[in-house]
Amino acid sequence: MKTILHLLKKEFAQFKRDRSMIAIVVLAPMIQLIILGYAANMDVRNIPMVVVNYDHSQHSRDLVDRFVNSGYYSILSYAESSSEIDSYIDRGDAAVALIIPKNFGNDLYAEKRPQLQLIVDGTETNTATTGMNYASMIISRYSQNIMVNRLDVSPGSQPAARVIPEIRIWYNPDLASRNFMIPGIVGMLLMVITINLTSLSIVKEKEIGTYEQLVVTPIKPYQLLAGKTIPFIMIGMADVILVLSVAFLLFGIPVKGSLVLLLFLSVIFLLTTLGLGLFVSTISRTQQQAMMTAVFFVMLPMIFLSGFVFPIENMPGFFQNISYLLPLRYFFEILRGIFLKGIGLTDLWDQALLLTLFGVAIFSMSALRFRKKIG
C-alpha cells in the first residue's frame, strides 16, 4: 500500500510540473465542449429558399408566409420562372426551391388536388432530408387548415371523422443537437483522456528507461498497475465534473437523473478505457506508436460506431452488430438516459450490466498481459 502511495506521489509530482499536460487535461475538455456545443449544430434553421409563384393568389401568399413563419425557411428571392432556379441552386445560394403552379388557390378550393413542386439540393443530405420533412409538415398542416375552414363555412355538411396527428417530442423538446452532443462529449473525453494518459505514461517510461529501473525494484506488478491507473481515474473523474459544470453553467443543461449514478457508472466505464490504455502500452515501444494506435485503432472506430456522431439505427446491419461489442455504445446510452431522460438503474440495468462485463473482461485481460510483460 505504501509503495502505491509512493508511486502516486511521484506521478502527481511529475504531472504538476508538466504544464502542457495540465493545459491538455483542463483546456481540451472545455474546447471540445464549446466547439461541439456551439459549432457542431446539426439543427436546420433558416434554409435559404427561392420561390416561384405563378399563382399570385391570397392562398399562395398564405402558404409562403407559413414557410417563413415556421423559422425553418428564409426567402432568398422570388423568381419569375422556374428556369431561374437552376442558377440559385447550382451556386449553392439556395437549398430549396418552391414552385407554386398557376391557379393553385382556385384548384385548392375546387378540390382539384393541386400539385406543388419542391426542389431540394441533395448535396447536403442532412439539410435536404430535414428540409423536406419540414416542408411536408408545413404543407399538410396548411391543407388541414383549409379543410377545417371549409367545414366551418358550410355548417350543413357532415364533418368527416378525422385524426389530426399532434407530434410532441419528449426529453429534448427543442430537438437541439447540443443536448444530444453534450452527454456524448462526456463519454468521449473520458475515453480519450484516460486511454491516452495511461498508455503514454507507461510508454514514456519505457522510452526514457525509467521503466527498467522500476522493474528491478521490488515493486510488484499490481502495485505498478495501480500507480499507473489510479492517477488517471482521478484526472478523468475531475474532467467529468468539469464538463458537467460547464454544460450546466454555459449551456444550461443540467443532469436530470442521479449524479451519483452517473459518476459511478463513469468509473465502471473507466475499467474499459484503462484496460485499453494498458493494452496499447504493451504493444507500443514509442509514445508516437502508442498515440497512433490509440487514435486510429481504438478511439476513432469506437467513436464512429458507438452512436456519437451517426445514429446506430442508420448503420448497415453489420456495423450495428459490431456496435454491440463496444462498451462506449452502452456508456453513451447510459449518459443520455441519465442526463436527458433522468432515468435510473432500473431502466439502464442492461446497459450497466454489459458495461461492467466488458469493463471487467477488458481490464483483466490487459492487466494479465501487462503483468506478463513485466515478469
Added chain:
Amino acid sequence: MNAITVKNLTRKFGDFTAVDNVSFDVKRGEIFGFLGANGAGKTTVIKMLCGLLTSTSGNATVAGYDINTQPESIKRTIGYMSQKFSLYEDLTVSENLNFFGGVYGLNERDLNDRIAWAVEMAGLTDKKGALTGSLPVGWKQRLALGCALLHRPQVVFLDEPTGGVDPVSRRRFWDLIFTLAEEGVTVFVTTHYLDEAEYCNTIMLIHAGKIVAGGSPRQLKTEHIRYPMLEVNCTGIIESLNILQQQDWVIESSVFGTLLHVSVENEEAGSRKIKEVLSEHNITVHGIERIVPSLEDVFIHLTDKP
C-alpha cells in the same frame, strides 16, 4: 562464497544467440569488470542477472538466490544502474531519492539517513532541490548510483556507468566504486574503456556472446600474449602496416595512435627483419622497442581471431 555464480547461461532472441553458454563466478566484495564490444552480450547477461530478462537455458545465482526461481529476493539485494540514465528528469534530486528509497521499502528514519548519505556521496548537497534534468551528465550518474545504493545492496550492477562522462567525473565515479568495494559490496561493472578495466580485480571478456578470456588484468596480459610485442615508430603507418601484415613471420600487427604494435616470435630477429623490410620500401624507422602488452593488445588479440 561467491556473490554471483553463472553456469551455462544462454539467451536466444529468435535465431540469434546473444549469450552463448556463459559460465563464470564473481567473488564477494570484488570489482568485476565485464568487457566486450557493443553487442557482445554484456547487457543481456546483466539483464538476466537482475531479473529483467529470462534465460533461455542455464542457471545463475546472485547473492545466493536463483535467478529463475527467486527473482523477487534478488531484486531486494541488488542495485542496478542501466546503460541509459534512468532517473526521472522532471523530478528534483530529493524527489528521485525519496521515490526510489520509498519503493525499496525503507522506513522514514532509515530513508532520511540514507538520502543524507547518498547526497553527500554524490556531492549534491547544494542541489537537492534542483531538477534532475538540469544536472551535468557526471552528476546525474553519481545521483543514479546513489539511488541504486539507498537500500544497501550486497551486489551492484553498473552497466557502462561512465559512458559519455568527462575524465574528471569518470575518475571520481571510480573512486566511489573503490569505496563500495572496500565496504564489502560486490561491484559488477561493464565498460569498454580499457583503462577502467585495469581498475578491476577480475575481468571477463565476452565476444559474440561467448566468454573468450578471464582473470586479473595481469593474468590476461601475460597468459594470452606469449610472444614479444614490439612498438614500432616509423613514417607511413598505414603503408607499413600493410607491408608487415604480408610477412609470414609477423604474428600480429595493429595501429596504436601514431605507432605500430607488432608481435613476433623472437625480439632480436623480429626487430632486425622489421627494419630490413621497411627500409626496402623507403620507410624510415625511428625506433623499435619491446613493450608490455596493454589490455587493448590483449583485447584485439582475443577478439580478432577468426
